[in-house]
Amino acid sequence: MHLILFIIFAALCLTGAVNLLFQKQPINSALSLIVVMTSLAVLYLLLGAEFLAAAQVIVYAGAIMVLFTFVVMLLNAGREERTLGSSAYRTVGFPAVAAILAVIATGFMKLQGFGDAGIQDHITSTADLSTVLFTRLLLPFEVTSVLILVAILGSVALARKGDAEGREPR
Amino acid sequence: MHLSPEVPLVWYLLLSAVLFCLGVVGFLIKRNLITVFMSIELMLNAVNLSFVTFAHQWHDVKGQIFVFFVMVVAAAEAAVGLAIIIAVFRARATLAVDRIDLMKL
Numbered sequence: 465m466h467l468i469l470f471i472i473f474a475a476l477c478l479t480g481a482v483n484l485l486f487q488k489q490p491i492n493s494a495l496s497l498i499v500v501m502t503s504l505a506v507l508y509l510l511l512g513a514e515f516l517a518a519a520q521v522i523v524y525a526g527a528i529m530v531l532f533t534f535v536v537m538l539l540n541a542g543r544e545e546r547t548l549g550s551s552a553y554r555t556v557g558f559p560a561v562a563a564i565l566a567v568i569a570t571g572f573m574k575l576q577g578f579g580d581a582g583i584q585d586h587i588t589s590t591a592d593l594s595t596v597l598f599t600r601l602l603l604p605f606e607v608t609s610v611l612i613l614v615a616i617l618g619s620v621a622l623a624r625k626g627d628a629e630g631r632e633p634r
Numbered sequence: 635m636h637l638s639p640e641v642p643l644v645w646y647l648l649l650s651a652v653l654f655c656l657g658v659v660g661f662l663i664k665r666n667l668i669t670v671f672m673s674i675e676l677m678l679n680a681v682n683l684s685f686v687t688f689a690h691q692w693h694d695v696k697g698q699i700f701v702f703f704v705m706v707v708a709a710a711e712a713a714v715g716l717a718i719i720i721a722v723f724r725a726r727a728t729l730a731v732d733r734i735d736l737m738k739l
Contacts, residue, residue, distance in 0.1 A: 470641045474649050481656040481676060490668045490729075497672050500653075504679055507646065511690040513698050516682075516705075523705050528675065528712045535716045536668055539723050544666040545730055557662040565655040572647040578691060588695055596695050597702070608706045615710035619717035625724075 469510055473503040490541045494532045501525040512587040646687040653680035667719050667729045671712075678708050 480499035487493045505520040535541075597605055657680060660673030682701045689697025719729070726734055 466641050470645065474645075477649065477653065478656075481653055481660075484669075484672065484676065485656065485660050485663065490666050490672075493664075493669045493672055497676065500676065501679060504683060507649075507683060508686050510641075511646070511686050513686050513689070513701075516686060516698055516701055519702065519705055520682075523709055524675075524679070528709055531712055531716055532668065532672060535719060539668075539720065539729060541666065541668055541729050544664070544669065558659070561655050561658050561662070564658065565651060568651040568654070569648055572644055572651060575644065575647075578643050586690065586693055588689070588698055592695050593698055593702070596699055601699060604703065608703060612706065612710055615713050619713040622714070622717035623720045 466510060469506065473506045473510075476500075476503040477507070488543050490536045490544065491533065494529060494536055497532070498525050498529050501529065514587060515590040515593050643687055643691050647684055650680045650683040650687065653677075653683065665731055667722065667731055667734070668716075670731060671715055671719065675708065675712065678704060 477500050480496040480503065483496040484493045484500070487496065501520060501524045505517045505525065508514075508517040508520055654677050657673045657677035660676060661670055664670050664673060682704055685697045685701045685704070689695065689701075722734060723729060728734065
């Protein structure tokens, strides 16, 4: 069961990620990224992270991707123009990416003592997560709420109409 | 081939490595500012998957806490980044990264 679910959703994940690369329209890339994020939520659930699976759907596939699609529509982002640009990414970039993949993969393969994941072993409940979050890590938690507040103010300040001198918009 | 119904956790890690590299490739080859930004989100998600896998392996809740904080920071980053993209579009009227080259040597 676990194996079947893993294969289905890992394949969906990879298909979505590859589709993101090959789509020319930004809106299609955004939709395939939603597929990737939702199937990652299922993989989190398979790994027993139930709260993170819900948060992945709500925060990533919901909030962040709505923001992305909204900006794509707001800016009327059309077909991306394929320019030759610099050829540096072909000569240096792709070998570097292949090298990164090889290094990470061999590092992972060498890990000792890695077990298998069954379907119902070791589920981290939301209670376990929140106990740690609200006792030992309370200060970082509060600091991130300040970070969110600063991000809201910053994005409003950046995106509002008006010029660099801070004059009010007409 | 592993025929038991269980999945080796290394497969999850390899999936996250492949997703990360697809994100890097997207970052390099995409020519639209918004899609480049989406590739960064893809890389963040790939790293989150490996965090959850390690948390599962070592039965440690700290890995999941870390993913939680990554999600919060990614949300803040997406909001600020998209605001910057809107500001850039307003100034240059384009989203093509090749045309936004004021700071290029």
